[in-house]
Amino acid sequence: MRVAVVAESFLPQVNGVANSVRHLVDQLVARGHEALIIAPGPGETTYGSIPVVRVRSFPFPIYRDLPLGLPDASVRRAITEFAPDVVHLASPIVVGMSGLRAAERLGIPTVAIYQTDIVGFGHQYGLVGIDRTVWAWTRRLYSRAGRTLAPSSAAAAQLSAIRVPRVHLWQRGVDLRQFRPSRRSPALRASLAPNGEVLVGYVGRVAMEKRVHLLRHLADLPGTRLVIVGDGPELEEVRRLAPSSVSLGMLHGAELAAAVASLDVFVHTGAHETFCQAAQEALASGVPVVAPGAGGLLDLVTPGETGFLxxxxxxxxxxxxxxxxxxxxxxxxxxxxxxxxxxxxxxxERGWERIIDQLVNVHYRAVMRPAASRDTVAA
Structure with a gap:
């Protein structure tokens, strides 16, 4: 199968969309499928053996280091030349709409992945009055896709509330080999908790939309130490609010896995997560989670069993x-x-292998069937 992935973000950016796309194409190639990535630049034009087509972009006003894609004729050219069996729209907004239009003109089926709560994101930055416009654009875009995949029950309900059809639940996977309890590092713990403190950690982008200022309320809990893994525009503010905390910066691979598994309690503060991959990685690492009772976290955390909401x-x-x-x-x-x-x-049961098999064998196959046989009712 040939899959063209049109993404609103990809490496070198590090965020939920870019990471999900990376896992997606890794798994597709491992199964013998062919993939193409189309994403805003700048960045490398290959990812392993996979070509990456870079489209025009400009710095996002809120995040100057995050390129926001622009409508670009190169999207249609790339899809035409690659001739995919399906176009995968990863958190589509602007570049995704270009990919959707190109697929429609070429008669190629599409699957759209809902991943970003733009309205909730905007509210954290004081952008009032955007709800109607954003939801109208969201409904217009996702209603045209062959199938929309929501990562959580809350996200599916959001889409159903604005009358997006053909919404199905498709959760994100987790790397169970990388994130596991055995990654816990006594040496790292000794350096972070020299007096035997309980390590309470936040992992993720240190930014306003994650409400990281709430971490200050944990800085004075006796017998604990607050650990922050990640980077972002609010890092210095968090350090000011919680001067006793320790920051490990942005980590990847084995270092990230060791940091997560070495925590005693994982804390997430964002209330607008359509899923929350960082919390799922903490769960896989055998770390209980304390998080807001909202969004994707409602599906991930069972209060009193795997953590608290x-x-x-x-x-x-x-x-x-x-x-x-x-x-x-x-x-x-x-x-x-x-x-x-x-x-x-x-x-x-949420390893990436199983999740990608479900994507290919259930969702891709469904939109690739003749139109008359496709289901139109959410499952």
């Missing part, structure tokens, strides 16, 4: 529940171990 509102109640969840785990090593074991068990 707190009120997602930025209120006294939400802050109190965040602190209580972390403190309960920090004070009870037996509970932490039990939840950590349950956390690992909860994701054992």
């Amino acid at each position: 707190f009120d997602p509102a930025e209120s006294a109640v939400g802050v109190a529940e965040l602190r209580a969840g972390v403190q309960t785990l920090a004070e009870n090593p037996v509970l932490r171990r039990a939840m950590g074991q349950a956390a690992r068990m909860s994701v054992l």
